[in-house]
Amino acid sequence: MTRNLTTIAFDADDTLWHNERFFKLTQARFHDLLADFADPDHLGERLLAAEKRNIAQYGFGIKGFVLSMIETAIDVTEDRVPARVIREIIEAGQEMLRHPIELLPNAAETVASLAETHRVLLVTKGDLLDQERKLAQSGLGELFDGVEIVSAKTPPVYHAIFDRHGEGAAHAMMVGNSMKSDVIPVIEAGGWGVFVPHGLSWEIEHADPPDRAERYREIPDLGALPALVRSLD
The missing domain is CATH 1.10.150.240 (Putative phosphatase; domain 2)
Known part of the structure; x- marks a missing residue:
């Protein structure tokens, strides 16, 4: 199963x-x-x-x-x-x-912990060279089973990524600070969308939370993610 x-x-x-x-x-x-x-x-x-x-x-x-x-x-x-x-x-x-990379609290520990039990991916928008530079400087690169640098985060893009790297969106979760890009479209694709608020956000990425969606969750920081994942497994 x-x-x-x-x-x-x-x-x-x-x-x-x-x-x-x-x-x-x-x-x-x-x-x-x-x-x-x-x-x-x-x-x-x-x-x-x-x-x-x-x-x-x-x-x-x-x-x-x-x-x-x-x-x-x-x-x-x-x-x-x-x-x-x-x-x-x-x-x-x-x-x-x-500018040198500064990891957010619990980022390294959480990714490393979940990489022991799940397939972990990095899915990000932005300039290819800059995102590759930041990933290399972060020290997290070897933890990821796949890296996707995309021009947009939409339901079809998530479908393609999770079909390519796993068992489809129904068995996948996206974790991020953008309601518009990281949460809503992956829920529309059939996956779990986990919102991790950040003190600063770009106006273009603002969107109302999908509070009634069964697969929507919000956590205060990445340190709470492993417990959430265990509860869903």
Whole structure:
């Protein structure tokens, strides 16, 4: 008889390691650079609108964020943005790409523990090279039975991943900090969606929790995951 739960997939950014804090710091620096041209609230709205427009072209990640900042700087200055500002935006993005990985509490212990009893996967969105860099620096790479870096997290994508790496979505769980990407679509695919809140979140990833879904769970941090998994097995 097939076990109820055989495969556990983890999101990466702000689930296993810090990420959004570096975007927030860079955005604050961006606001300082453009302070003479736009107030922070207006600039934040313009930047978010640019990010939403550009996801289809640039995807998720630092490079798309930098390009959206440059586009916003050009727009709010009506093509008068100084070259030094563009240079500083690019340098800020380069600093983000070099920033060392900081694991979240209980991340390493939880992945290692569950890897002893289940198939564990990493399923993340973002730039391929950057996500590979972060995984290599995290020290967690050898624990995963598979790594999937995707352009979007949708029910068909989860179906394909869990069919490829396991016994299908019905026997799989996705764990992450994004209700929109890590929880709702995997539940729609027939799997378990586990929400792990993070103090910072990207506005684009906000969504209402599927409170009535039988396969929805929320835990306070990754340290609570092994007990949840045991209860479902």
